[in-house]
Amino acid sequence: MxxxxxxxxxxxGAASGIGLGIARRAAKEGMKVVLCDIEKDSLNQAEQELKSSGIEVISVLTDVSKAENIEILAKKTIDAFGEVHILCNNAGVAAPGILWELNLSDWNWALGVNLWGIIHGIRVFIPIMIEQDNECHIVNTSSMAGLLLGEAWNGIYTVSKHAVIGLSESLRSCLTLLRKKINVSVLxxxxxxxxxxxxxxxxxEEFCDSDYEPCIDxxxxxxxELEKLAEELPKLWDYGTSADQVGDVVFEAIRKNIFYIYTETGPSWKRGLQTRFDGIMDAFDQIKLILKDLKSKKSQ
Ligand SMILES: NC(=O)c1ccc[n+]([C@@H]2O[C@H](COP(=O)([O-])OP(=O)(O)OC[C@H]3O[C@@H](n4cnc5c(N)ncnc54)[C@H](O)[C@@H]3O)[C@@H](O)[C@H]2O)c1
Structure with missing residues (x-):
């Protein structure tokens, strides 16, 4: 597109962070924007901000983990603007912890938002886009955590983000196979x-058990032994790339139909990717030798 x-x-997830950065850029492009989020006050603020720039905008209070909420979001979008051309499945949460100690509520909450949110998004919006039969683009937000080696104490997040990469690759293949006019990117x-x-x-509330404590606590x-790291880690984000810049990169990537959208291209990120892929290929070569060895033993 x-x-x-x-x-x-x-x-x-448009009330703050990356979602708001994407929405701001959409507004600058002169698009009509539908903001969806679970956080009411920030959502209202975001709506006011974009409205003041003179564009047409609506906001829909939505829990993306609920299929019915996404159906309502789609209905309100079509009622307000008649069509939908870009869908950014971006809402996400982090639930850090030790994999075997995280409880079912942690898993259900985080997979509900990060993975099911996107599943509901594509199930509801793609049939509408196919029916429209015009050029559309879907951007699913994963993470570098979906491409790098799994982080030790961010297991649920890693699982969800790797799943979003697989889902997006599969989605792209399927839309291409069926010659639909919908392109896909994974952020x-x-x-x-x-x-x-x-x-x-x-x-x-429904994901807070009676003995609820935030994951990180x-x-x-x-x-x-992890306390210091747990205190320090969140400060990393204070020095991160700005969400508005991410919004800009996303739109440039949509324009060029780039599938994997990175926000950082420094050497350490590239090394991280290389390390994972090298590990995969090394194992491939090792297993090849083992299979050769087994075959020759069988034929003796
Ligand atoms: N910030 C980073 O460094 C980073 C890195 C990699 C990936 N991401 C991904 O980017 C996306 C956006 O996160 P962010 O960093 O802007 O964080 P953020 O917390 O600033 O924004 C996330 C937004 O999602 C909304 N949200 C949470 N649960 C929701 C639900 N059930 N339904 C609807 N909205 C919900 C929040 O209210 C919030 O506005 C997420 O998918 C996140 O995993 C972020």
Whole structure:
């Protein structure tokens, strides 16, 4: 898609951070914007901000993990603007912890937003886009955590973000096979200055057990050796790339139909990718030797 003016963008998780950065850029392009988020006050603020720039905008209070909420989001989008051209499935949360100690509520909450949010998004919006039969683009937000080696104490997040990469690759293949006019990208941010480290602010009551404590507090309590790291880590995000810059990169990438959208291209990020892929290929070569050896033993 090269031209955005007067087209319609739907952005989930648009009340803050990367989603707001994408929505701001959509507004600058002259698009009509649908903001969706679970955080009411920030959502209203974002709506006011974009309205004051003179564009047409609506906001829809939505929990992306609920299929019915996404159906309502789609209905309100079509009622307001008639069509949808760009869908950014961006809402996401982090639930850090030790994999076997995280409870079912942690898993259900984080996979519900990070993965099911996107599943609901494509199930509801793609049939509408196919029916429209005009040029559309879907951007699913994964993370560098979806491409790099899994982080030791960010397992749920890693699982969800690797799944988003697989889902997006598969989605792209399928839309290409069926010759649909919908392109796909997967956004893989590195470290962006947002409120992601404070994700628990939006954890719905239904995912808070009676003995609820934020994920990170449990790590600090149970693993004193990780306490310092747990205190320091969130500060990393203060020095991250700006969310507005991510919005700019996303739109340039849509224009050029780039599938993997990175926000950081420094050498350490590249080394990280290389390390994972080297590990995969090394194992391939090692297993090849083992299979050769087994075959020759069998034939003796
Ligand atoms: N910030 C980073 O460094 C970074 C890196 C890689 C990936 N990401 C991804 O970027 C996306 C945006 O996160 P961010 O960094 O801007 O964080 P953020 O916390 O600033 O924004 C996330 C937004 O999602 C909303 N949200 C949370 N649960 C929701 C739900 N159930 N339904 C609807 N909205 C919900 C929040 O209210 C918030 O506005 C996420 O998918 C995140 O995993 C961020």
């Amino acid at each position: 090269k031209e955005f003016k007067d087209k319609v963008a739907v952005v989930t 893989c941010p590195g470290i962006v200055n947002t409120k992601i480290a404070n994700s628990e602010r939006n954890r719905p 449990r790590v600090k309590k149970n693993y004193p």
